[in-house]
Amino acid sequence: MNLLKEGIEKSFVIKTSESRKITIDGHTEAYPVYKVNLDYLFYNDQNDRIATWISQYKADNSIMKIDIINLQQYNSIIQDFIVKSNPDQIKKTQTNIELVDQREPGVVLADGRIIDGNRRFTCLRNLAKENQRFNFFETIILEKNLENNAKQIKMLELMIQHGEESKVDYNPIDRLVGVYNDIVENQLLTAKDYVKCTNVLENEINKQIELAKLLVEFLEIINAPKQFHIARDLDLYGPLVELQGILKKIKTKNEKEEIKCAVFTNFLMKPHNDMTRFIRKIKSVASSEFLPDFLEEQMVIAEKVLEKLPDVGQVTRKVINDVFRSDEDTKAELERSLDKAEMKAKARETRNRPLQTLEKVSDILETIDINIFTKLNEEQISSILSQVDKLEEKLNAIKESTNV
Structure with a gap:
């Protein structure tokens, strides 16, 4: 089915007098806007905004891909993810559309796949249940398909989402998953491609790639490979950023591996309510002479914790809460271990501070x-x-x- 052919012929696609400018391959062009019947459109399951929700659905249903044969059922499944990803924004957008209609056209492919406008499409689907005047989605239609133009379409999606007028407001873990899938796993894009599409500096993209790899490594260690929704539910973006900074202070490969194992164990157990601040405390230990003793203690605890993990496919958020985060004794042990190491490191830092200050004064006087x-x-x-x-x-x- 082609919206620009059968759609126009059968009148479920109607050309309007409006247009929208978009840039493809560096070329900006104004495309005509059409009104398309909602029944002939479908969500893009490759959308980064819902990456973790897709991974969760696949895991819960033991499937590799969501079946699109039944379009209405497929749309209902994906719509649930769109709503859950930001329910407040859905309410706000839906209220606005109900009052003033759809103001910003979307972008769809000729087969009906939505590249930009999933939230607007969701709101129109909801409103159309009560009023058929909302049963059309205003959009430009690109004569492309996902199979032959996957890279180009992904770059277009990124350019739209990261454009000046489009705020990227989805969960940062979903963003990491998108980076991992597109650059590392599927090698659809390079870091330079991402820079081109998002106007983000290349070193920042490389940091995101490192974070994504740490995220994947954590999930593998807890026997939940690529179950990205678990990382989203555990709110791990901030703690992952702190771990990334800690690793830069570690010199040996063996210590890097042990510090990751220790931090991942703390991710799993959550000994403190604010895990970002808690993991940040390890930085002072990482650059001190007390790191080996700290790691030795942490490895003993980590071994005890990780041996309780069920097999791959059986790790869920409920298991994490019931088996690990309810273990108050082990959580207290982890917290005591870090507090002790941090106090020693800070005490040594305090003792060394007079010498460091005098050395700085001497250096200044030399100038x-x-x-x-x-x-x-x-x-x-x-x-x-x-x-x-x-x-x-x-x-x-x-x-x-x-x-x-």
Whole structure:
């Protein structure tokens, strides 16, 4: 079925006098806007906004792909994900459309797949149940199909979602999943492609790729490979960012692996309500001499925790809550281990701070060109000598205090 052929011939697609500009492959063009009967459109299950919801549905139903043969049933399934991803925004958009109709045209492919406008389509489907005047979706129609133009269509979707007038407001874990699927797993796009589409710096995209890989590694360790919805439900984006920063402080490969195992165990157990702040505390330990002792303690706890994991396919949010996060003794053990290591690291940092400060002062003094004093006036020389006297007093006080 082709909306631009059969759709127009059979009158379920009607051309309007409106147009919308979009950019494809660097070329901006105004495309005509059509009114398309909702029954001939369907959601894009490749949409990053609902990536974790798709993974959850597949896991819950033990399927590889959502069947699209029954279009209405397929749309109802995906619509549920769209609503759950941001119910407040759905209500707001639906109220607005009910009052002033659809104002911003969407983008669909000729086969009816929606590339931009899933939320508007959802609201119109809801409203059309009560009033048939909402039974048409205003959109441009691209003469493309997903099979032959997957990369181009994905880039178009990213450009629209990250454009100046379109705010990317979906869950950051969904965004990581999109990055992982498109760049790492399917190799549909490169980092440079992402930069081109999103106006985000390449080093930021590379950071997102690293975060996505850490996310995948965590899910593999807890026997829930690619069950991305679990990471979304556990709200792991902030803690993952902290782990990324910690790893930069670790020098050896073995310690990097152990710190990941330790942090992943804490992700699973959640010993503190604010896990982002909790994981951040490890940074001071990571750059201290107390890291080996901390890791040794954490590895003992991690082994005890991870051996309780059920087999692949049996790890769910309920299992995590019932088996792991209800274990108050182990959570307390994890928290005590980190608190102890952090206190030691901070105490050592406090003891070292006077030396570090004096070294900085010495470095600064080395930058002074004493030859310039001959060019200064009496007032300037007097001010300098006054500061030197204050420094001498402070240095003498330090010397006296160290004569113990």
